Structure formats: structure tokens, C-alpha cells
Amino acid sequence: DAGVIQSPRHEVTEMGQEVTLRCKPISGHDYLFWYRQTMMRGLELLIYFNNNVPIDDSGMPEDRFSAKMPNASFSTLKIQPSEPRDSAVYFCASTGLVVAYEQYFGPGTRLTVT
Amino acid sequence: AQKITQTQPGMFVQEKEAVTLDCTYDTSDPSYGLFWYKQPSSGEMIFLIYQGSYDQQNATEGRYSLNFQKARKSANLVISASQLGDSAMYFCAMREREGAQKLVFGQGTRLTINP
Numbered sequence: 070d071a072g073v074i075q076s077p078r079h080e081v082t083e084m085g086q087e088v089t090l091r092c093k094p095i096s097g098h099d100y101l102f103w104y105r106q107t108m109m110r111g112l113e114l115l116i117y118f119n120n121n122v123p124i125d126d127s128g129m130p131e132d133r134f135s136a137k138m139p140n141a142s143f144s145t146l147k148i149q150p151s152e153p154r155d156s157a158v159y160f161c162a163s164t165g166l167v168v169a170y171e172q173y174f175g176p177g178t179r180l181t182v183t
Numbered sequence: 184a185q186k187i188t189q190t191q192p193g194m195f196v197q198e199k200e201a202v203t204l205d206c207t208y209d210t211s212d213p214s215y216g217l218f219w220y221k222q223p224s225s226g227e228m229i230f231l232i233y234q235g236s237y238d239q240q241n242a243t244e245g246r247y248s249l250n251f252q253k254a255r256k257s258a259n260l261v262i263s264a265s266q267l268g269d270s271a272m273y274f275c276a277m278r279e280r281e282g283a284q285k286l287v288f289g290q291g292t293r294l295t296i297n298p
Contacts, residue, residue, distance in 0.1 A: 100284050112274065112288040125285065160228060164284065169216060169235065172286060174228035 071095075073175035075161050081181045087149040090178045093142055094163030102172060103136055103146050104160040112160075118144065151182045186210065187275050187289035195295045196265050203250070204260040204292050206275030216278040217258040218286065219249065223271040231273075234258055262294075270296045 074093040082088055094101045102117040116126040121138045129136070133152070138144040148155055158179050162172040188207045196202045208217065219231040234242045234249045242249040250259040262269055272293050276286040 102284075111290050114285055114287075117284060119284070158226065162228070169218070169233035170278070170284060171218060171230045171233055173230065174220075176227050179226075 073161055073163055073173055075159075075175035075178050077178060078176060079179045079181075081183065082151055083183055084152055085150045086182075087147065088151045088155075088180060088182075090146040090159050090161075090180070092144045092146070092161030092175060094144070094161070095165070095173055096142070098163035098165035098173075099141070100164045100170075100172075101138060101144050102162040102164075103144070104162065104174075106158045106160060106177070107156075115146070148180075151180075153182045156180055156182050186279070186287045187277050189273075189275055189289035189292050191292045192290075193293045193295070195297060198267060198296050198298050199264055201261060201263045202265050202269075202294065204262075204273050204275075204294065206258045206260065206289060208256050208258060208275075208277050210256075210277065210279050212280040214280055217249070217251070218276040218278070219247070219258075219260045220274045220276060220288075221271045222274065222291070223268075228274070232260070265296050267296050267298060270294060 076091045099120050103115040106112045115128045116136045118138045136146045158177045160177045161175040164170045164172045186209050215236045217234045221229045221231050232242050232244045232247045232249050234251045241251050246263045248261045272291045274291045275289045
């Protein structure tokens with residue numbers, strides 16, 4: 070299996086621009102998670118989906134953030150408009166019917182907003 | 184309140200020595216799961232080991248073992264015969280209750296293995 074795939078790996082954008090991060094989970098996994106990692110706040114769960122349905126979005130910082138999962142093999146996290154404080158590494162992870170429901174992470178997208 | 188506490192921000196160990204990374208947790212649910220992840224400098228998060236709250240034995244995966252002390256609410260990671268490639272950030276995480284999928288992560292411990 071290819072593992073969780075994220076794109077782009079790096080994104081540099083100017084404040085006010087729209088940013089879209091993409092994720093392809095491991096085939097057969099029915100849970101998908103979006104995390105944000107910063108030095109100050111560590112690793113935070115933003116939102117997660119089960120069978121393409123958002124289950125918990127309490128970690129989404131504000132209305133500028135939105136996430137969708139139109140099908141089992143694709144999800145997006147969108148920031149509009151972006152701000153410098155959104156600069157972070159964004160991880161996508163997936164899990165499914167494995168022994169412990171351990172989450173498998175993608176390589177992350179490093180976002181820099183100038 | 185912190186649900187996962189990793190009290191060692193950084194650790195330095197000589198190659199081939201064993202190392203213990205501390206993790207304490209807080210939950211009132213009797214059914215929970217504990218995980219350890221490794222994050223090397225390249226940035227990816229790598230799953231290492233899992234311990235369920237009802238597991239009778241400590242989990243082991245190769246050179247990794249989890250020292251699970253339920254009464255003390257601790258789940259320390261032990262790495263035997265450390266290698267240079269073990270240098271990384273290590274995160275302890277908890278799934279709070281049966282059926283829940285959210286993981287809560289600690290702040291991490293940066294482990295450096297010296298030759």
C-alpha cells in the first residue's frame with residue numbers, strides 16, 4: 070500500500086490567499102483525520118471523518134477553515150483567507166479495521182503564510 | 184487539564200544503551216488505548232506501539248516495549264539497545280474511551296542518541 074498521500078508537501082502563500090491541502094487515505098480505511106502541528110501548540114486534531122461524514126470538527130480554529138471528504142479516497146482542508154498564524158505543518162491520517170485503530174499519518178504539508 | 188504529560192522535553196543517551204521515555208495520562212474511562220509515535224527530523228509520524236487498558240501484558244514490538252503501570256497511570260516507552268537512527272521526537276498519545284477515535288497527544292520528548 071502507498072500509505073497516506075498528501076499534497077502539496079510545501080506551500081508558501083501570501084496572507085489573504087486561499088490554500089487547499091489534499092489527502093488520499095489508505096485504501097479501506099474508514100476514518101480520516103486532519104491535524105495541525107506547531108511548536109507552540111503541539112499536535113492538534115482539527116477534524117475527523119468516518120465514512121466520509123464529518124464526526125467532530127471542534128478543533129477547527131475558525132470559519133476560515135473548512136474540510137470536505139467527497140468520497141472515500143479524497144479529502145481537502147481549505148483555508149480562506151489565510152493568515153500568517155496559520156503557518157504550520159498539516160497532517161492527514163487514516164485508520165480502519167486494524168487491531169488497535171492506530172492512525173497512519175501522511176508526510177504532512179508545510180504551510181508558510183507570509 | 185493535560186491528559187497526556189511527557190515530562191522530559193529532551194534526553195541524551197549513549198548508543199547501545201536502553202532508554203525510557205516517560206508518559207503519564209489522565210482519564211476516568213476504564214477502557215482506553217495508549218500509543219507511541221516517532222517523528223524523525225524528516226517530519227513524518229511513525230506508529231510504534233499500542234497498549235490497551237485491558238491488556239494483561241506489556242506490549243512489545245521489536246526493540247520497543249511499553250512499561251504499562253495502570254495504577255500509576257503511566258505508559259513509559261522503553262527502547263532497548265538504542266541506535267543512532269532512534270534520534271527523533273517521541274509522542275505519547277491516548278484514545279480516551281472505547282469506540283472513540285480521537286487521539287490526544289503529549290508535547291513530545293526529543294531523544295538524541297550520541298555515538
